[in-house]
Structure formats: C-alpha cells, structure tokens
Amino acid sequence: MLGLNKRDTSFLIIVILLTMFTPFLMQPFSEGSAMAQFNGGYPDLMAKVAIFGIFAMGFNILFGLTGYLSFGHAAFLGVGSYSAVWMFKLLTLNVFPAIILSVIVAGLFSLLIGYISLRRSGIYFSILTLAMAEMSYRLAYSVFTPLTNGETGLQLRPGDPRILDAADASRYPNLFGLELSTSYKLEVLNHVFTFNVGFYFCAVIAIIAFYLTLRIFRSPFGMMLRAVKSNQNRMSFTGLNPRPYTLAAFVISGMYAGLAGGLLAVMDPLAGAERMQWTVGGEVVIMTILGGAGTLLGPVLGAGAIKYLENIFSKINETVLHSWFSFMPDGMEDVVVSFFAFFTGKGWALTLGLMFMLVVTFLPGGLVEGGQRIWNKIRRKKPDTPNNNPAE
C-alpha cells in the first residue's frame, strides 16, 4: 500500500494509531489522583511533541543517514516561523499558505547555507553550520529588525493587511475558519481527555512527514545517503558525486525544520530570534541522538521523550518533592528532597545533559538500540551485527 511493503505498511499504521490516540496515551492518570501531574495530554505539549518530532525527523535525514553533523538547523526553524507569521500578517490567517511559505523559504535558505557549508566535511562542516546559524541569529537581532521586529519578536497586529481575509474572519490562525485553539473535551470515569484542532493538525502533518521519511529511507536515494556516510571515497570512485546527494539531504532537512518552525507559529503566532540560536539547533541534535540517529522512529521518540520529560520534570518543585518524601524522618527528608531538587524543577536541563552524556557514551544507538537490546535479551538472542536495515 502507498508504495510500502507489508512490514512498513503495518509500521506506518501503528505510528498513525499511536499519533491519533496521543490524547489518551499521554493522559493515563485520572484527574485529582496523585499521579495527575504526570499527565501530558494537553494540547500545547502534544503539539510540541509533533512539531519537534518533525524537526528531528528532518535532521535525522541529514545526520542519521549521511553523518553530517549540523549545529545550524535552528536557523531554518526560525526562518520558518518568521515566514509563517509574515504570511499571517500580509495574506491570511489560514494556516496552509503560511506553512507552505515556511517550507519554501527554509528550503531556499538551506540551499544557500548547505551549498556553502557542504564544501567541507567533518568537524569543519559542523563549525561552518554553527557560524552560519550564529550569524543568522545576530542578523535577525540587528540589521533585519524591519523583518524580524528584533527583540520583541514578530507578532500579529490588529492593523495587519491580511488582504485575503474577509473583514469578519477569525483573528487567530485557522483551518478555513476553524480556529486551531478549538478544543473538545471528553470525560470518562474521572479522566479528562482534550482533543484540540491544533494538535490534530500538527499530528496529521507529522504523519505525512513520517510517511515521506519512510519512503526516503527505503528509496535508492536513501541508500546513497547511507553510502555517503559509509565511504565517500568508494562512492566517488564508483562514479557517484556525493555533493548533490548531501546537498539534497541538507535541503530536505532544512525544509522539515522550516515546516516545524511554521507549525510553531501556527500554534502560537509569535516569532522571535532566540529560536535561531545555535543551542536550539543543539536541542534537535540531542533529540535525534537520544532517540537513535539513523533509525526511523528514534528521532520522534527522542523528541517526545524530551518534551514530555521537560514538562514533567519542570513541574516537580520542592513542594511536590516534600509531599512525596513526607513519610521519611524530617532530617532525612530534607536531604533527599534537596538531592532530587537538584535534578528536577529548574534542574531539568542538568538531567537532560547527564542523560545525553550517558546515551552518547554507552548507547550510541539511542533509545531504539536500547529497546532492541532488551528485546533481543527477551528472545535470548545475541544482538545482531549492526543493523544493515535501519528499520524501526
């Protein structure tokens, strides 16, 4: 079906089902229960998972397949957001023109940056992309303020022309009139599930993006990208020019990033330059590697895990910790609480950094490799030789 073999079709169907039922899956605990704070089923977070999933999926096409480590992909995310907001301001608040423009502009921008950066490889490539992203970020703050509105960020104003919108049209991003912030709530047995238009919009786009990624992975082009990573020498002595292959991968991943940036603006029509900072590009690197670079599902898992944990961990402040450890003797409780407080609440980034170091050191294949190892243990099989068929 859809140009996939049986195994990939069922894989895709599972992913679609998981995505569609996210509002249930991320809301496992009933309201008012002690565990309710671990629920992640609110629209904003779920949409972020989908959006950063797209960002990481695209990044993975470049890094996972070709091995080129870019620290500059935040630039395309930022450009995507700016484009979308401009489309909202000038043309219409309908989301489709906005995200289409995001993808196109990010694609062109990544063509330029990719063309320059890909003249070098290895660490030089990483540093070139780093320098380019940092440059874009600084320019967005300075010279390009007419386009970016500097530190304040680009936002919607009542006086925007919006030439395609009728006078009485919705004043928020919408899908042909249906506002993305619209939510439907379902209450079952003390559980509250929220179905939000914005989330489902992002989810559908994420599924399409995933499907495209799957096709690219299974195509001869995808194999060529893996060949670039494996041995560029052999590739050029086999009559293939690695440069256009890597450039194509770079532009594709730039377009994914632009799409993600556009969707961020769709969910919250405000674009700021801090989205272009290289540390944001570092975040997508972390997501991809944590999940499993070069695998299909890894980057999405990584994005989901990080966004979810970020949300949960940030909520665990000292008060919450005290309520958990109140059974302990006083002195001990304080010690334990202050220990955990180090890693939760504002300390989330510390936990993330540690987690990332552990994964890079001990589990270079990320969560997916971890899952495979456990699976193989259960089946009492020795781990495969590195998988030549980067599937799930």
Added chain:
Amino acid sequence: MDVIILQLLNGLDKGSAYALIALGLTLIFGTLGVVNFAHGALFMIGAFCAVTLQKVLNISSEAIDPTKTDFLGNPLVVKTPYVVNWFGPETGALIIDWSVPLALLVAVPIMILVGFIMERGLIKHFYHRPHADQILVTFGLAIVMQELIKQGFGANAIPTGAPDAFKGSYDFGNLLGFDPNVIIYPYWRMIYFAFSAIVIGAVFAFLRFTTFGMVVRAGMADRETVGLLGINIDKRFTIMFGIAAAVAGIAGVMYAPINSPNYHMGMDFLVLSFVVVVVGGMGSLPGAVLAGFMLGILESFASMNEVKNIFPGIDQIIIYLTAIIILLVRPRGLMGKRGVMED
C-alpha cells in the same frame, strides 16, 4: 588616527581572551585529537572561581553595636568579614580587594584537578571514537557544567571587581600627544593583555624548552610514532589536558572583572573560540594565538560607527564571516599544517 589606536587597544583584550581559550582548545586537539566542546565551560568555571573566592572572603561575622541604631531604631548589626577579624582591618581589606588575582592561586589547582577528572573519567574513552561523538559528549558535559553553575550561583551575572588599584583608566592620548581623554584605556584591560601575553609565552616556553614539551610537540606532529617509541603518552595526555584546563580557567578568572560572569558565558565563548581555532588552523598553536588577536581587533574595528554606517550589522557577524571565508578559501586556516583535517 586616535580612533584607530583606541580600537586596536580595545581589540587586544578581547583578542587575549580568544587567544587563551583557543590556545587550550588547540593543545587538546593537537595532542589528544579530541574536539572539546566543553572548553568554554572550563573558562566559565575559572570565572566562577573568582566569584566564589570573592564571596568566601566576604563571609562575615555579625556583631551588635549597641551605640548605634539603624533607621528603624533597632541596634545596628555590624558585619565584619572574618578576614578582617583575622588579619586586621588594613590587610584584611587588601585581601578582599585583591580577590580576583588571588583567585588565580585557587583556580590553578582546581582547574588542573577538573581537567584530570574530565580526561580520566570521560575523554579517555573517546580517543578512538569519531569526532562527532567527541563533540556530542563534550557538548553534553558543557550543558551539565553550565547547569551546575546556574543552580549554584543563579541565572544573573555576578559583578566581580578588580582591585581598586586597577580601577580607572589610563590616558594614552597624553602619552602619544593627542588631546586628553581621547584614548583612554582601563587599567585592568592592560593587565589582562599583559597577563595573557605571559601565559601564552609560558606555554610556548614550556613546550619548547622542557623534555615534556618536546615529547608533546612530537606527539602533535606524529602521534603514532611517539606512541611506538614506548613513551608513556597516556600520562602526558592527562597532564596536557590539565594544563589546557588551567589555561582556560585562569583566562576566565582574570576576565571576571571585564565581563561579570554568568552561567552561559562558556557557551557564548565556545562558538567564538572554535571559530578562532579554525581560522588559525586546527592544531596550530601560533595560529590560534594569531587568529585570536586578529579576530579580536577585527571585531573592535567593525564596531566603529564609520564602518557600521557603511556595512550595517557588520560588527555582529565579522568574526563568523571571516571564519567562513577562511574555511572556504584556505581550509587549513592561517597557519595550519597541510593535510591536518583538511577535507
């Protein structure tokens, strides 16, 4: 003319900082072949050594002075730093005043220790892994260090003053025959420049004139051969890492009065210092120093209004632009050896 001299001077202290960080990065890359994204974090830790010492020296005993009252009418609480209690008012105040230079004494052993632990505990396992993995794991480490500092010291920058003797500026204009107050240059920045020159000189002398340095230089030129000679490279690598960390650390200590330390200063400097290393030529020590000063000065010239009027925003991007051009036309950098990661 006066403007040019002023910008030249302004470029020197920034350039000194770039040069010092890039020097350490290059030492690590050249000897160990490791791309260390946590090097900026080491610079930051150095700066926070200065912050910590200043705080520690200011820890005070509290006594109630019954003869005076505060504005609420309560007896006045007088805080006296312990240092003052111990050493008497004059010496005590002097010690507190000189906390930044004194922090060098504390920072050197701490940074060497940090370097040792980092190399033995982490970096050593990455010698034979791809550069991408080295970048990733040290990037993770940089985040961890930065977050630890953020938790310990908060998110705001902490002003850390230079000794009173070095507050204020020197009027170079007088000396050179310009009008007064045209070319004024803060004393502490002069100190910083002189200090960097000494450290850079010391590192070069160490590498040039000691047996240890000779082995290390030989290792930089050809790691495998030196390894085959049966020389214990491992131990030397660890020591080199400690030295590089110490250089980054003391650069941070002395930089504290110039720019109040904050938790993200490491990441801010990291990108810049990699750019410097690349411009100078990966693995070339003189290249790192040269490029550090060159880019510092270039940046300060680009921030002149005359230049900014012609190329708006150029001051923001000049360093990156230079790096990109150099990488494209001369990938091995200004003074890099032919063939060192040239592709």
Added chain:
Amino acid sequence: MSILEVENIGKRFGGLKALDNVNLSIKEGTVHALIGPNGAGKSTLLNVLVGKLVPDTGSVMFDGQSVLGRAPHEINQMGISRVFQTPEIFGDLSVMENMMIPCFAKRDGSFRMHALERMMDEKQIVASAEEMLVEMNMIDKREMHAAAMSRGDKRRLEIGMCLAQQPRLLLLDEPTAGMARADTNNTIDLLRQISEERDITIVIIEHDMHVVFSLAQRITVLAQGTPLVEDTPDNIKGHPKVREAYLGETAV
C-alpha cells in the same frame, strides 16, 4: 590501439619525487602489469589516473580524452574503475546494497534524485546485482553486513562492484596481497576470464610474480618513480636492470 596514454607525468611530495617523467601506453584488451619495489610510485600513479591526485606535469589521455582536471566520479563515468590496495567498500551497508550502488551509478549517472522511488521496484538493478553476486560466488552472503566479511571476501566484493559497472579499464592495486594460495588462484582465474570474455583492459599492480606471469601480456617495471623497462613477461624475467632493481632492494 592504445586505450590509455600517460605522458611525461611528474609528481613531487615536498622534496620527494614520487613520479618522474612517467610515460606509459596501455593497449586495449590487454593485461598490463606494473611491478617495482615498495615506494616506487605505483599506487601514486594509479591515484593520478583516477583523479585522486593532480600531477605536477604531464598528461593522461583515456580513449582520446584528457583525464586530468576531472573529478574522480567523472573519470569513473568515463569507464575507469579501481580496486584499492586496502579494500574500499561500503562497510555499513549489506553486501547486496554494495553491489546495487555501482549498478545505479552505471544506469543513472553521477546523481539522480530518486527519493520516492521504491528500491524493490528496481527489478533490473536487483537482477544485475544478484547476477554479479552469483558470479563472484557471494550470493549466500547477500544480506551480510559488508564490514563483517573476511578481507579476501571484501576484496572480491570490491572487484565485483567494479565489474558491475562494466568499465573499459580496470585498475587493480595488489589484489592478491594477504590472500591464501587458493584464493589467489581463484582470483587469477577470475581476472583471466574477465580479460578474455568481457573486453576489459586491466592494469594490475602486483608483488606476487606467479600472478604477474600468469596474467600479464606486458609488464612495466617502475623504480623510484621512473619506468625502467617495459616488455613482455619472458623478456622481463631475464632483464638485468630488473634484477638490479629488485636485488638492490633485497640487498638493503
């Protein structure tokens, strides 16, 4: 008819003259061996031929067209394939994928954006890759991770990958180095069969004189970057200069 004309090639590395005034003419359809002591410049010469190195002087004409100044992939597309001294294969890919890549390169040229096409629809590519694997006697290893194979298998895979491109000129750099006797004999048979049945010209660098004398029709002896003599195997065997070059080396 000569298919490859090398004229007056010189290449220095710093003070070292790796190649000095090399002239060479390879006749179409022959097996031509390059021999000479280690460091004679044999691999360097091949590097010049495939575009990995740019020489300081001289010209290289392949089938009437200049090779110099072209990128390696362009030179390969002209019909020159090379097997390296240490096997260069796609270690992270499966054996089958390794074999498919040259088939794609043959059919689609140096770049094609076939991102949404299905690998399994490429029947023709799959068929020719499988055929080549059968011929190389590796079809049972088709799903194997290429890096996990033995050195001899890697070398055979690399030869197969080059053949899959149906090159007009095949350059081999010490293909039997480190091979067991039996494998060496298999390789000799394979190469002989290639040269006789497929109309492929072969240039082979080899230290094993058994291999050289059972395959080559012409032999060029290279020493210190210059060709000493070029002749038929029989004449080379007794040539005083050759003995000197080799004995000179062994005497050191």
